[in-house]
Amino acid sequence: MSAGEGVQHIFWRIELMAGLAGNRLFSLCVAVCAMTGHGAHAFTVLKYYSPHNRERPVRAGTDYIILHTTEAPDSSSLRKLRDNGEAHYCVDSSGNVYALVENNRVAFHAGRSMWNGRTELDSCSIGIEVCGYHDRDITPAQYASLRELLARLKAAYRIPDERVLTHSMVAYATANRWHKRPHRGRKRCGMIFAMPSVRRRLGLAGRPLYDPDVRAGRLDVGDAYLARVLYGSGVEQQYAIADIRQAASGSVIGPGKSAWTIAGPKYNSAEVLYVFPNGDEYRGNQIRNWSAIPPGTRVVFAESQMENLEESARLAGFDGRSAADLAGDQWQLPSTIYIFPSGRVCRGSELSASEGARLPDGTRVLPGYVFGGRVAPGRSAFDAAGRRWNWPSTIYRLPDGRIVGGNQLSEKAIPAGSLIFFPE
Template sequence: MGRGRAAWLRLAVALLLAWVSLAAAALNISNAHSPFNPSRPARTHTRYIILHTTEGAAAGSLAKIKRYGEAHYVVSDNGHVYRVIDRSRIAYHAGRSMWDGQRDLDKFSIGIEVVGYHNRDITAAQYTALRELLEDLQSIYTIPDERVLTHSMVAYGAPNRWHKQSHRGRKRCGMCFAKRTTRLKLGLTKQPLSDPDVKAKRLIQADPYLASVLYGSASDQAAAEQSQGQDAFVISGKRTAWLIARDRAESADTRYLFPDGTSKRGNEISDWRAIPAGTRVSLGDSQSENAPEQVRHVNVVSPAQSIAGDEANVKSTIYFLPDGRVQQGHELSRAVLAALPVGTRVLVGYMHGGYITAKRSAHDICGPKWRAHTTLYRLADGSLQTGDQMDENAIPPRTMIFFPE
């Protein structure tokens, strides 16, 4: 082999090695599209990136997010990134949300689910992948660091028995991405320093611990973390059932284990103030996080009237009884309304579209709304599904449809 040829070969090998190391550093991303991807509408504004934690292991989390199209990307624990919904479309990841007066942030944001837990650090591989994914998306949509938010920053709750006003603290999802040390490792040098909606009194702050993690100094954040510790699931003077279980406090899947050894489900508790300190809360691994947010449940002490208020007996309030009956408010007497059984689901502000049949399609009944996230279908087994989960060509027999007025 001549000298010239050897030099060429060395150059070729060097180039190949450089290419291999570049390729290794590049984002490892593959398609895991949700079946809903093609039907999701295009998003016209992209102002925020919202970070979530799956609160569960990789395989199950990806399957669930994919099934419902609940995020644009999933970052697995080994740093692999999956694309679930195209970034130009809307993914339903933020639920009831508000930031700086703007509501329904799904319309304005990209959602990234990171496999992990809100109160734990992510893996080194996730840091590398997420940092790169953020860099790409921030440059594509011109999103500054302070608009990379966490789900816990933007989620808010409607008034409930613990909080008379709309409140921040409905979720702690993605909380770890507010920690200064974590953000720096992700290349984020700026972050919101206060909650604009609490400041403007649009919301009250219901979870001081969350607030100190989201907006405190690095030392506030560390102190807040220390104070949580092992007893996070035990009710005490300051730690209410709501602070532990939030949206799931009154769910049948949440169990309260009292110090005397007895237990109750969330929907069986009537006097929340009588729960003794030391009661352990066990959150079921349920689908309730996925249940359509527009549906409320009748509990022992939240009769239909307290849910639907003045609208309890109007036509546009729909009751799904545990025995399978579906009734509208105007069909029910005051006495029946006051005694609706536990487990009744209530929907306020909806039209009852009746059964879908071969001659009467979902589209015939409510037009393009048929596939909206806010439209609900009740299947013969009693379960409710949102419009974006339905395939119009494969609607099972005996399915009813309900759509917003």
């Protein structure tokens, strides 16, 4: 098959997948232009927009490009990213570039994020997902496509190389029982794109040399290995990546080696995969009876791509017992919200010491949130939360007690009496 036929073949496939019969003429035109332009090396962006594209607000500005790794194979990555509108672009392992959300609209890719004091980076950045893994090199075809895509976006938005960041640079977590303060290290996503050797191949001469939020005291370092990969000297980076790869290769549970000693604080999170001797696989957050894990179970560290609702809405009786277990040093702040099983809502500043010492099981704790009141007849979710009503970071407690993210709801289906919370 010639290169030209290859391009055309891809377009037919995309049209079939997306059902874009009405756009066929336009697509063919783009394909022909690509074929006649630069031959086999033509750079083509395949339009494969998310069903959510049109409902996404237009961004006020674009100051950063944020690079991600999907931590999953091509097909499942692309489908999930498109379904949820979780990136502007996806670059698959063959170097195909798919546009999922229009450049000027918001895509939900950064989650809880901060850079240089600025938060919610979805509202000021373009997100690119690269099919691959945070600690592995990408393919030559991906290098070629990503380099070209970055060159175009950097030029269009006048973004210097130092503002091409990785998700792991900007993601942060609120305080919890292991880290008493808000901290970096919530994700290792896209970590490989901090390596100078990788950046050079992508046409990026500069890089951030330190973490501005750690330096300013806004955040602690929560993952020392990650910090060394992102900002260490060349040798430190190589050693830290080697350590991370070794940990990812897995350890086996046996005498003297428990889930805790192998996986540490993340033992019960979705990022840790337990492969039982019989081949069954469970993520840490799916396991309830920790004493029933058979010896010989392999522990594998998988970088979760999920923006985890459970991390935003911690659960008393599961994530800890006391307010300090659940929210660290932030437990008495007005921005730490408590939702009791009865439906009562209070701020950390309103919580008594005795209440905080032992929360009722089932209490939800939302660090870094504002209570936006109730949805009622004549007061819609949009009235309460504004245009962020359907963002994944906006959290609802439905009258039946369920906790759901805004992206999981349609506006008309939100029952009256639902409580609404959004990041401060």
